[in-house]
Amino acid sequence: MAVAALRKYEFEPADAPAKFHGAQLLYVGWEDHLMFCAPFAFPLPPTMPFGTVVEQVLPGAFGYHPDFARIDWAKAEWFKSGRRWMPDFGKSLADNGLGHKDVIRFRTPGLTGIAGSCS
Amino acid sequence: MDMQVAKKKLGLKERYQVMTRGLDWTPSYQKMEDIYPYAAYEGIKIHDWDKWEDPFRLTMDAYWKYQAEKERKLYAIIDAYAQNNGHLNVTDARYLNAVKLFLTGISPLEYMAHRGFAHVGRQFPGAGPRVACLMQSLDEIRHAQTQIHSLSNYNKYYNGFHDFRHMLERVWYLSVPRSFFDDAVTAGPFEFMVAIGFSFEYVLTNLLFVPFVSGAAYNGDMGTMTFGFSAQSDEARHMTLGLEVIKFILEQDPDNLPIVQRWIDKWTWRGYRVLTLVGMMMDYMLPKRIMSWKEAWEVYFEENGGALFKDLARYGIRPPKWLDQISFDKDHISHQAWATFYQYGAAAAFNTWTPSDEEMDWLSQKYPDSFDKYYRPRLEYWREQAAQGNRFYNKTLPMLCQTCQIPMLFTEPGDPTKICYREVDYQGSKYHFCSDGCKEIFEHEPEKYVQAWLPVHQIYQGNCFPEGADPTAEGFDALAEVLKYYHVEMGRDNLDFEGSEDQKNFDQWRGQATKNA
Numbered sequence: 091m092a093v094a095a096l097r098k099y100e101f102e103p104a105d106a107p108a109k110f111h112g113a114q115l116l117y118v119g120w121e122d123h124l125m126f127c128a129p130f131a132f133p134l135p136p137t138m139p140f141g142t143v144v145e146q147v148l149p150g151a152f153g154y155h156p157d158f159a160r161i162d163w164a165k166a167e168w169f170k171s172g173r174r175w176m177p178d179f180g181k182s183l184a185d186n187g188l189g190h191k192d193v194i195r196f197r198t199p200g201l202t203g204i205a206g207s208c209s
Numbered sequence: 210m211d212m213q214v215a216k217k218k219l220g221l222k223e224r225y226q227v228m229t230r231g232l233d234w235t236p237s238y239q240k241m242e243d244i245y246p247y248a249a250y251e252g253i254k255i256h257d258w259d260k261w262e263d264p265f266r267l268t269m270d271a272y273w274k275y276q277a278e279k280e281r282k283l284y285a286i287i288d289a290y291a292q293n294n295g296h297l298n299v300t301d302a303r304y305l306n307a308v309k310l311f312l313t314g315i316s317p318l319e320y321m322a323h324r325g326f327a328h329v330g331r332q333f334p335g336a337g338p339r340v341a342c343l344m345q346s347l348d349e350i351r352h353a354q355t356q357i358h359s360l361s362n363y364n365k366y367y368n369g370f371h372d373f374r375h376m377l378e379r380v381w382y383l384s385v386p387r388s389f390f391d392d393a394v395t396a397g398p399f400e401f402m403v404a405i406g407f408s409f410e411y412v413l414t415n416l417l418f419v420p421f422v423s424g425a426a427y428n429g430d431m432g433t434m435t436f437g438f439s440a441q442s443d444e445a446r447h448m449t450l451g452l453e454v455i456k457f458i459l460e461q462d463p464d465n466l467p468i469v470q471r472w473i474d475k476w477t478w479r480g481y482r483v484l485t486l487v488g489m490m491m492d493y494m495l496p497k498r499i500m501s502w503k504e505a506w507e508v509y510f511e512e513n514g515g516a517l518f519k520d521l522a523r524y525g526i527r528p529p530k531w532l533d534q535i536s537f538d539k540d541h542i543s544h545q546a547w548a549t550f551y552q553y554g555a556a557a558a559f560n561t562w563t564p565s566d567e568e569m570d571w572l573s574q575k576y577p578d579s580f581d582k583y584y585r586p587r588l589e590y591w592r593e594q595a596a597q598g599n600r601f602y603n604k605t606l607p608m609l610c611q612t613c614q615i616p617m618l619f620t621e622p623g624d625p626t627k628i629c630y631r632e633v634d635y636q637g638s639k640y641h642f643c644s645d646g647c648k649e650i651f652e653h654e655p656e657k658y659v660q661a662w663l664p665v666h667q668i669y670q671g672n673c674f675p676e677g678a679d680p681t682a683e684g685f686d687a688l689a690e691v692l693k694y695y696h697v698e699m700g701r702d703n704l705d706f707e708g709s710e711d712q713k714n715f716d717q718w719r720g721q722a723t724k725n726a
Contacts, residue, residue: 093654103659117608127549128607128616133669151605191639208626209587
């Protein structure tokens with residue numbers, strides 16, 4: 091459908107990729123850990139290797155949780171737009187097929203938050 | 210001989226006729242569609258504006274007289290409250306954080322409603338609804354004024370009351386109520402009436418005004434209680450106007466039904482999302498609680514709203530969409546919202562805290578199916594960490610819903626352990642939503658919502674720093690600069706209530722009233 095309007099109604103999206111100074115947005119959620127109330131939004135260069143995101147970006151965001159130190163990344167399950175997905179840690183975000191405003195989640199089997207409450 | 214004597218006074222009905230319909234005229238040298246350009250493009254068909262029945266026969270002079278009496282009483286109470294240091298009679302300075310949220314998040318909506326009704330009051334070709342909208346526009350600006358005036362007393366003593374107008378267009382969580390009204394005032398006149406006149410005023414404001422204002426009374430806040438009751442007596446008039454408009458539109462043409470139904474679905478959902486803030490105020494921010502959010506929802510939405518939708522069934526209107534999810538959510542949203550503000554308490558314009566044991570027990574009792582299982586462990590963990598000097602402040606910005614602009618904190622229907630993710634590809638770009646409701650609203654008018662001013666994205670674009678800030682400078686502290694842009698003073702307006710200036714001052718001032726030292 092389309093907006094009902096008196097005349098032509100076309101505007102540029104407020105979040106067009108060109109507005110982020112070379113970065114693209116990546117959303118990342120940690121399943122079963124709702125102590126973090128929502129997935130996070132990160133502005134990252136598309137050339138950043140996926141392994142760098144995991145090693146350098148995620149600890150600052152999720153490190154407060156006592157489960158974070160216990161994560162075995164080899165066992166982590168990844169999802170992109172809700173579907174199972176395998177990132178290549180050595181390749182860049184772009185080469186992993188991650189574009190502007192893509193959403194990924196990871197599940198860490200065996201870790202279910204504070205007192206198993208998914209917090 | 211019989212003399213024809215001119216009648217000195219008009220009867221009520223004639224007087225009303227003269228002062229409302231008498232102001233209308235038929236244009237002779239301009240086309241109706243040029244004078245009322247917004248009357249037809251939404252697809253609503255009105256065949257006879259004279260079929261409009263005014264729910265209240267209110268004219269400007271009567272309005273003036275009636276409201277002046279109310280204002281005299283209101284201002285007498287506000288003055289007495291201020292002169293007698295009424296602010297020290299509230300239950301606890303924590304309570305004032307609910308008032309700060311009201312001032313920044315709700316009072317500006319009254320002003321936006323004023324603008325909306327003034328606009329709509331110009332756009333309807335019928336004189337009856339034009340006059341009714343004008344009256345409501347006046348009510349709304351009065352509400353904004355009386356609320357701001359009543360609450361200004363607190364600004365002398367407590368932090369966080371200093372710049373609500375500036376904050377409205379900048380602070381991340383205030384984009385939620387603001388975008389709700391931006392959406393409504395940029396819609397056509399009929400959609401605005403269904404959005405605000407019906408869905409918000411009729412279906413949802415009871416939940417805002419009755420339990421919250423009762424909460425103010427319970428917590429000793431006579432100023433808020435007084436403006437609340439003053440406003441509530443107008444709300445009855447607004448609700449009736451909203452209902453009359455819906456009935457009028459539906460009676461005019463059967464083609465109007467599907468359009469109105471879609472607006473009811475959309476605006477009930479959007480309003481429900483905004484009310485998440487009120488749920489959190491009731492369950493977490495009132496030191497002395499009156500009823501839980503869940504109880505309020507059951508009384509004011511499920512029972513009262515349910516009866517309303519039964520009445521409207523004869524026009525072919527069905528209850529709003531997504532009620533199953535709404536019904537499930539009533540056990541969860543207030544806890545999910547408070548957890549969000551607690552962790553982003555460094556970027557809020559009020560203090561946050563974890564509930565005491567007694568308060569957690571109250572929450573367990575009110576939410577036997579959800580609180581202990583999902584939320585208590587989280588809150589207790591945070592409290593222990595805070596006691597050890599490791600208070601949780603989340604510094605990474607959250608992903609937001611493109612429609613309601615709330616962080617993606619809501620969970621899947623039926624599963625409170627899984628965040629609800631929905632997405633749409635539109636013109637080569639991805640858009641994300643917290644729910645089926647927000648997704649469907651976007652899909653109907655994507656051109657509108659792609660323009661959404663999402664605070665997180667705006668911060669990352671560099672649009673939320675004070676003038677002259679250089680994000681490329683070494684040691685640039687993005688959070689500190691964003692707070693400056695918000696006019697939130699670090700360490701005074703934000704962070705934990707425990708140890709806050711508000712807490713210390715309140716205890717000291719109240720101590721002076723009860724002790725010799």
